Amino acid sequence: MRPVKIDPTGESGPTRRQTRGRAWRRSSRGLYVPADVDxxxxxxxxxEAATAVPEGYITGWATFAWSGARWFDGFDHTGQLLPVPIVVHENRRATQAGYVITQERLSPRHDRELDGILGTDPTRSIAFEARYATDLADAVVALDMAMATDLVSIREVAAYTRSLNGWTGVPQLREALLHAVENSWSPMETEMRLIWVSELGIHRIVCNHPVFDLAGNHVGTPDLLDVEAGVVGEYDGALHLVGRQRAHDIKREADFRRLGLEYVTMTAADRRDPSNFVRRTQDARQRALLAQGARAWTIEPPAWWTPTTTVEQRRALSTDQRVRFLRRRSA
Structure with missing residues (x-):
């Protein structure tokens, strides 16, 4: 619902008297929306932020939220609301709650009209988000989730980053790009991968990569796979704890173990304190490395398989193929 100004007639907006009642709320100075608008x-x-600063360009997480991207909900990892970042060429406005203004340079080749409001393109937007992220982990999560939209690729963001010498947060952006991947399906999967990297020094990790038996049959697509040791990592949220999904997960674990793969699960409690998850992973890796022999599994797809692990591969899919092959990714 686009905010509107006071209208003495009450036709295009609330009257001044109506704004003092419960039916309307103020979205910013001089602008109002019905009170039941979330x-x-x-x-x-x-x-609301874009209407309050009509000469500005939304950027950062807001660009992806406006496009409907799943994981850009405007909350940080602690559950606090993030302000909407807006780029302006000249700031003559007082700060208001709900948005933050930046006057960083904006080249015309990076601005866009996005369904009726001004914004920056996805490459500049996600670079902004990663540069100003609270820490490296949040920057990597932002990049991973942007790659999951297929609106940007690591190559595109890296090329743009080379033009940002001296900009705020560029060292963090560059480091985050070293850890980013194009096939993480949720922030929780990214967090799990970063724990494996930082706490255990595991670097040969593939994300949501299909695993096949040696006959070329698809066995499953785990959240993470430690390719060196042969350990599957899965994140189990509330959806995985009950009913048909739980039964599916148990069968899939058995299928992976049948090929000689070890299996470790991360839960919501492990996000608060990952120490137990780290120990479980260490134990699983030790068992896997001790038992290693001729492998009964591979991540090399057979000729008939349509790969979807990179942005470029997914962009090449037809509309029908996206529905068929990417259904689970959006579930």
Missing amino acids: ASDPQQRVL
């Missing part, structure tokens, strides 16, 4: 909805927050 103020926490990410797209509504973006629209």
Whole structure:
């Protein structure tokens, strides 16, 4: 719902008297929306901020939220609302709650009109988000989730980053790009991967990569796979704890173990304190490395398989193929 100004007639907006009642709420100075419009909805927050600063360009997480990207909900990892970042050429406005203004340079080749509001293109937007992220882990999560939209690729962001010498946060962006991947399906999977890297020094990790038996049959697509040791890593949220999904997970674990792969699960509690998950992974790796012999599995797909692990591969899919092959990714 686009915010509107006071209208003495009450036709195009509330009257001044109506704004003092419960039917309307103020979205920013001089602008109002009906009180029942959800103020926490990410797209509504973006629209309210963009309407308050019509000469500005939304950027960062807001660009992806406005495009409907799943994981850009306008909350940080602690559950706090993030302000909508807006780029302006000249700031003559006082700060208001709900958005933050930046006057960083904006080349015309990186601005866009996005469904009725001004914004920056996905490459500049995600670079901004990663540069100003709270820490390296948050920067990597932002990059991974942007890659999952297929709106940007690591190559494209890396090329843009080379033009940002001296900009705020560029060292963090560059380091985050070294850890980013194009096939993480959720922030939790990225967090799990970063734990494996930082706590255990595991670097040969593939994300949501199909695993096949030696006859070329698809066995499953684990969240993570430690290719060196042969350990599957899965994140189990609330959806995985009950009913048909739980039965599916148990069968899939058995299928992986039948090929000689070890299996370790991360839960929501492990996000708060990953120490137990780290120990479980260490134990699984030790068992896997001790038992290693001729491998009964491979990540090399057979000729008939359509790969979807990179942005470039997914962009090449037809609409029908995206529906068929990427259904689980969006579930």
